[in-house]
Amino acid sequence: MKMGVISVVIPIYNAQRHLERCLLSITQQTFTNFECILIDDGSTDDSQGICHKYINEDSRFTYIRKDNSGVSASRNIGVQAAAGEYIAFVDADDYIEKDYLQILFSKLSKLSNPGLCLCQYFIDSTGSCFPVIEPELKSFSNIAPFFLEQNLREKDGTIYSDNIWGSVWRCLFCKKVIEENSIEFKSNLRIHEDQVFILEYINSINAKNVIYIERPLYHYTVDLNYSSALHREYITDLFVNDKYYLQYVKEIIKKADELSNVVKEQCYSNICFQNAYKIISQEQYLPIKKAMENLKYYSSSGLKEVTRIGLSSKRHDDSRKWIILKLYILNKYVSIVLLFKIKRIIKRKN
Numbered sequence: 001m002k003m004g005v006i007s008v009v010i011p012i013y014n015a016q017r018h019l020e021r022c023l024l025s026i027t028q029q030t031f032t033n034f035e036c037i038l039i040d041d042g043s044t045d046d047s048q049g050i051c052h053k054y055i056n057e058d059s060r061f062t063y064i065r066k067d068n069s070g071v072s073a074s075r076n077i078g079v080q081a082a083a084g085e086y087i088a089f090v091d092a093d094d095y096i097e098k099d100y101l102q103i104l105f106s107k108l109s110k111l112s113n114p115g116l117c118l119c120q121y122f123i124d125s126t127g128s129c130f131p132v133i134e135p136e137l138k139s140f141s142n143i144a145p146f147f148l149e150q151n152l153r154e155k156d157g158t159i160y161s162d163n164i165w166g167s168v169w170r171c172l173f174c175k176k177v178i179e180e181n182s183i184e185f186k187s188n189l190r191i192h193e194d195q196v197f198i199l200e201y202i203n204s205i206n207a208k209n210v211i212y213i214e215r216p217l218y219h220y221t222v223d224l225n226y227s228s229a230l231h232r233e234y235i236t237d238l239f240v241n242d243k244y245y246l247q248y249v250k251e252i253i254k255k256a257d258e259l260s261n262v263v264k265e266q267c268y269s270n271i272c273f274q275n276a277y278k279i280i281s282q283e284q285y286l287p288i289k290k291a292m293e294n295l296k297y298y299s300s301s302g303l304k305e306v307t308r309i310g311l312s313s314k315r316h317d318d319s320r321k322w323i324i325l326k327l328y329i330l331n332k333y334v335s336i337v338l339l340f341k342i343k344r345i346i347k348r349k350n
């Protein structure tokens with residue numbers, strides 16, 4: 001392990017549209033003691049050519065190409081290849097401010113014990129760029145338990161949160177913590193893999209060693225021109241994904257000493273509720289029998305209390321979903337099946 005060195009890991013898949021901008025921002029860093037590991041997940045566009053341009057011009061860049069197996073596998077390979085004391089993850093369609101590495105390194109390296117450093121971020125979308133301010137963190141003396149809670153439940157009773165607490169980009173990690181605790185990205189998760197990784201990491205360090213920088217240094221790109229419509233196979237996979245995610249969260253919560261038992265129960269129940277609501281919202285992608293099996297799977301662990309909170313949320317813009325949720329809380333599964341069938345008949349006629 002090279003002390004004082006940052007290993008920047010960039011997973012890449014068909015990223016030619018934004019990749020040049022991303023890699024240019026790496027070369028422009030004021031902190032120069034870094035290596036950049038490019039993991040090409042079997043791209044079929046010109047991503048490989050762009051990568052070769054940089055590895056030929058800058059010896060700090062290395063390139064690894066593998067068969068397509070997903071972002072988790074790519075990041076894990078990057079971590080294994082990393083020689084640095086610290087690890088940063090940057091997505092191929094994002095970019096960073098010139099002093100991003102310098103500022104995060106200067107804060108994290110001053111700690112006497114391993115920790116985590118994260119910063120505010122910008123959202124870049126179709127020519128516009130604006131900072132995301134997180135005022136709730138400014139006066140928070142101990143960020144770790146708050147960070148955990150924000151990943152695992154919604155305090156205001158809303159069903160889904162729009163925060164990006166569980167993202168490994170905008171963070172600087174200590175490789176020693178990752179290695180000693182065998183922390184890795186779960187390849188069987190298609191979403192939430194960042195969340196599980198970062199929660200396991202926080203559980204492995206002293207809560208006081210989480211540093212929050214009140215300045216946006218990372219640019220998170222939202223490409224509105226890119227079609228993100230979910231197809232049937234993908235959504236079906238997500239239902240399986242959610243069960244795996246719930247299992248990982250359950251284990252993480254058990255080890256979360258920073259959270260009270262009451263909060264742990266609420267966190268777990270809220271994940272159950274979110275997953276159940278997702279099934280209700282997208283049940284047309286599943287056979288009714290399978291949808292009902294999945295709903296019943298989440299009907300434990302104090303779910304009714306959390307569901308009542310969710311029912312009062314202003315985010316319910318669909319009265320049919322509200323009715324189904326109400327039936328769900330009453331365990332009226334036969335009625336839910338009938339409503340699902342009616343919805344599908346109406347949809348076919350339209």
